Amino acid sequence: MNPLKLTIAVTGLNNTDNPGPGIPVIRGIRDSGTIQPRIIGLAYENLEPGIYMHDMVDKTYTVPYPSSGTGNLMERIREIHEKEHIDVLIPNFDAELFTFMKGIEELNRLNIKTFIPTLQQYEERHKANLPEYGKKYGVNVPDSFTVASPGDLKKIRDHFDFPVVVKGKFYDAYIARSQEQAEIYFKKISAKWGVPIIIQEFVRGTEVNVVALGDGNGGTVAAVPMRKLYITDAGKAWSGISLDDTSMLDLTYHIIRSTKWKGGMELELIRTSDNKLYVIEINPRIPAWVYLAVGAGQNIPEALVRLAMGIPVQPMKTYKTGIMFIRYSYDMITEVKEFEKLTINGEL
Amino acid sequence: MKLKKSIAISESGFVFDPMSGESFSVNEIGMEILELMKQDQPVDAISEYFVKTYDVEASDFEKYFYDFIGMLRQYQLIEDNEPA
Incomplete structure (x- = not known):
């Protein structure tokens, strides 16, 4: 069979100590043997390491x-598409997914294929909506509420005992052991990601995770716990192991x-001492550790x-455990x- | 008091629980105990084996044995939660 x-x-070419999933996704595609890819990297910053990994990108x-708005991003995608004729686009950041969802009609018109969740799927699993999500789908989730200003943090004592988890709407989470710590983390996260902040x-x-791929019709195409x-x-995660669970x-x-x-999806779960699983987050994309799934026998990027x-x-x-x-x-x-080339011309 | 079926014990004394991803190392005595437990040997038979094979009194062996079992339970390597 020809590839x-x-x-x-x-x-997601930011293969740093807080890595985006881009490079592991590309490795999976390149490993597949059934796809002969030309990989076009889309970079937000000039020093994303993947840009310079010419064996990958x-x-x-x-x-x-x-x-900067859906219009600007889509205009740039159009320009790139005119030169490169993109077949498939794989967004790998939570923060950009919404923009690509809004631009889905334009992507369809350009005949650029994606495999991303619908806006409803994306919105309802949002951290801020997790309690409703738990009730609707019958899964254990920690209780949480959102705050928009430091003054709202007084409500923590009405809901929970410390510690609590202070989370940004897209990224970052800290365990606050006191009111003072909660205020510090509120400022730190809101300065970076804005509000609301989630108090969970x-x-x-024990934190455990699953990388999975849904086919859009209710079927699970792949799933590997870690x-x-x-x-x-x-x-x-700097290191992880596949589990038989x-x-x-x-x-x-x-x-x-x-x-x-x-x-793609990543489930972030907590297994309690009485073996109950709590969903603490659902990330609407492939995680950076997806190459473990490839190594364990499920090539999720290829399947996507x-x-x-x-x-x-x-x-x-x-899949192989261990x-x-x-x-x-x-x-x-x-x-x-x-x-220089990338900085001046915007391409490399 | 049974070892979890999924537990893998290698000849080097490396013990791996594929459900939790936890790994441990045990010495030769620990390995022998785990192997006998894997064969579903009752405590009496395990104790008898060690008293016959090694220079140890049954009461001493059982003290250390139950300490070891307590550790296995703490690390959730045992299937039932009944007292040993």
Whole structure:
């Protein structure tokens, strides 16, 4: 069978100590053997390491931040598409998904395929909406409420005992052990990501995660559970191991079936000492540790590309347990000319 | 008091729980105990084996054995939660 020749645009090339999923997604696609990709990197910052990884990314273009508006981002995508004829676009950041969802009609018109959740799926799993989500779909979630100003933090004592988890709407989460700490974290997160801030009940237990792919009709195409073995100061997994845990898989199947989830997903769960699973977050995209799933036998990036192209994918039901990933840092050497080209021309 | 079926014990004494992802290391005595537990041997038979094989009194062995079991329980490597 001849490999499928596709031009695939990917964001999330920030392969830093708080990595975006771009490079692991590209590795999965390149490993597939069934796809012969030309990878187009879409970068928001000039120093995203993936830009300079020429064995991974064939060509990179800078794109405007989603906060500059859907119109600006879509205009840039149009320009890039005219040169590159993008077949599939894989957005890898929570913060940009909304913009691409709003631009979905334009992407369809350009014949750029995506495989992302619907606006409703995206909105209802939002951290701020998690209590309603738990009730609607019958899953355990920690109680939470949102605050828009530091004064609202007084409400914490009416709801919970400390510690509580203070979370940004897209990223960042801190455990606050006192009112004072909650105020500090409120300022820190709101300065970066704006409001509202989510105050979530702290559930004691072990954090476990699932990377999964929903086919948009209720079917789970892939799912691999993982436990973080080493966590960075930023709370990111530096090492993890695939688990043999049917309860985590059953919960994933249930959520994907109930919501008819379309696209990649990461479930962040807490397993309590009495073995209950609490959903603390649902990330609406492939996580940066997805290459563990590829290593364990489920090539989720490849499956996502095939689904985006309308090619049916058989559900992957097995994977190897006890497969580990360990991240490392690596100093790439590059010429300032490369940096110059990207900075001046917006492409490399 | 049964070891979880899924627990993998290697010859080097590396113990891996694929459900939790936790791993542990045990010495040769620990390995022997785990192997006998995997074979569903009752406590009496395990104690008898150690008293016969090693220079140890049954009462001493059982003291250390139950300490070890307590540790296995703490790490959730045992299937039932009945007192040993």
